[in-house]
Amino acid sequence: MPSPEAAKGNAGGRAGATSRVFNFSPGPAMLPDEVMARVQEEFLNYGGLGASVIEISHRSKDFVAITEEAAALFRELVSLPEDYSVLFMHGGGRMQFAAVPLNLIARTSARKAAYVETGVFSATAIKDAGPYGKIEIVASGRSDKFVRIPDLSGVNLAPDTSYLHITTNNTAYGTRWNKFPETRDVPLVGDATSEILSRVMDYSKFGVVYAGLQKNLGPSGTAIVAVRKDLMQYALPETPPLLNYAVVNKGQSLVNTPSTFNIYFSLQVMRWMKSLGGVREVERRNNEKAQLLYDRLDHSSYYRPLADPAHRSTMNVTFDLPTPQATELFVKEANQEGLYALKGYRDVGGIRASIYNGMPLAGVQALVSFMREFERTHG
Numbered sequence: 001m002p003s004p005e006a007a008k009g010n011a012g013g014r015a016g017a018t019s020r021v022f023n024f025s026p027g028p029a030m031l032p033d034e035v036m037a038r039v040q041e042e043f044l045n046y047g048g049l050g051a052s053v054i055e056i057s058h059r060s061k062d063f064v065a066i067t068e069e070a071a072a073l074f075r076e077l078v079s080l081p082e083d084y085s086v087l088f089m090h091g092g093g094r095m096q097f098a099a100v101p102l103n104l105i106a107r108t109s110a111r112k113a114a115y116v117e118t119g120v121f122s123a124t125a126i127k128d129a130g131p132y133g134k135i136e137i138v139a140s141g142r143s144d145k146f147v148r149i150p151d152l153s154g155v156n157l158a159p160d161t162s163y164l165h166i167t168t169n170n171t172a173y174g175t176r177w178n179k180f181p182e183t184r185d186v187p188l189v190g191d192a193t194s195e196i197l198s199r200v201m202d203y204s205k206f207g208v209v210y211a212g213l214q215k216n217l218g219p220s221g222t223a224i225v226a227v228r229k230d231l232m233q234y235a236l237p238e239t240p241p242l243l244n245y246a247v248v249n250k251g252q253s254l255v256n257t258p259s260t261f262n263i264y265f266s267l268q269v270m271r272w273m274k275s276l277g278g279v280r281e282v283e284r285r286n287n288e289k290a291q292l293l294y295d296r297l298d299h300s301s302y303y304r305p306l307a308d309p310a311h312r313s314t315m316n317v318t319f320d321l322p323t324p325q326a327t328e329l330f331v332k333e334a335n336q337e338g339l340y341a342l343k344g345y346r347d348v349g350g351i352r353a354s355i356y357n358g359m360p361l362a363g364v365q366a367l368v369s370f371m372r373e374f375e376r377t378h379g
């Protein structure tokens with residue numbers, strides 16, 4: 001593995017690259033060089049045990065300590081109130097699309113849940129919840145091609161709504177909720193997969209917040225879930241134990257063998273975040289990176305930013321070029337400059353630069369210079 005310095009190099013994002021590229025992949029995504037190096041360093045011999053962290057029992061005291069520290073550090077980083085639990089669960093982000101209704105839809109006898117459709121993942125969440133109750137789409141950005149978060153001011157949630165589900169950041173469209181809806185007694189559920197730990201969020205406004213790890217926290221396949229404890233009593237009888245919040249909570253996320261590597265990895269990322277100064281500092285860095293890109297877009301008549309300025313994401317920056325040919329060439333030439341995976345989501349087209357916590361400022365600076373040069377030569 002190259003040193004973090006070498007990683008700032010400009011090798012191409014193609015087979016045969018000799019140093020790390022600036023990887024704008026939407027997920028799995030670029031993780032901090034420092035964390036990657038640390039994981040590599042202790043991979044063969046964790047903590048002087050003479051064995052890798054992936055070779056020890058999930059019930060060993062060393063691994064239980066990792067899981068406990070990861071949950072505690074998450075709690076600390078997001079200032080999670082005492083009446084919430086932190087769980088690690090199998091199945092990444094999407095498994096929660098089923099886990100949420102399985103655990104919460106029976107909170108009221110009406111067995112109905114409200115969803116806001118803000119893009120491809122919220123649409124999948126709506127579909128996956130279908131079998132468990134009455135699912136109502138209370139607002140949708142579909143007619144706007146999801147370039148903005150729909151207005152909820154005219155929406156009155158019936159008190160017998162089991163929960164309201166939102167996707168806090170929309171990975172494919174590059175939009176996010178800046179102000180979360182007030183839901184009074186109806187628990188708010190947030191899919192924060194593409195922005196977890198990227199900005200300060202008031203978790204007390206939510207009943208459940210969940211996220212797959214693979215953008216800001218580590219490898220794919222695992223979700224971190226913050227659940228308010230009083231919401232752990234409503235699981236449908238058919239809920240599989242591994243999807244049941246109460247069961248996973250009681251088993252301290254070690255009901256069966258979890259992805260030990262993922263939990264360990266997320267701990268390393270969170271330690272790194274803490275060393276930087278926590279979520280507030282990470283948010284400051286993310287704002288700086290995103291601002292650089294949006295400034296470039298706003299000062300160009302060649303590029304066209306896709307998201308409504310009032311709802312722009314700091315994690316996924318989407319824009320278009322004048323023609324599909326220009327877009328294709330942009331992706332190709334960027335790749336040759338070591339700016340990797342910029343192609344937009346298939347249903348959206350254009351360019352998407354995913355700039356999660358692990359993307360250094362230098363990566364965004366390199367992209368902005370490339371954009372300037374590309375516009376000068378092709379615009």
Ligand SMILES: Cc1ncc(COP(=O)(O)O)c(C=O)c1O
Pocket residue numbers: 026027091092093094095121167169170171191192193194212213214220221
């Ligand atoms: C907002 C959001 N939710 C859910 C998912 C699905 O996550 P997974 O692939 O871990 O199931 C993704 C994946 O990119 C996502 O961006």
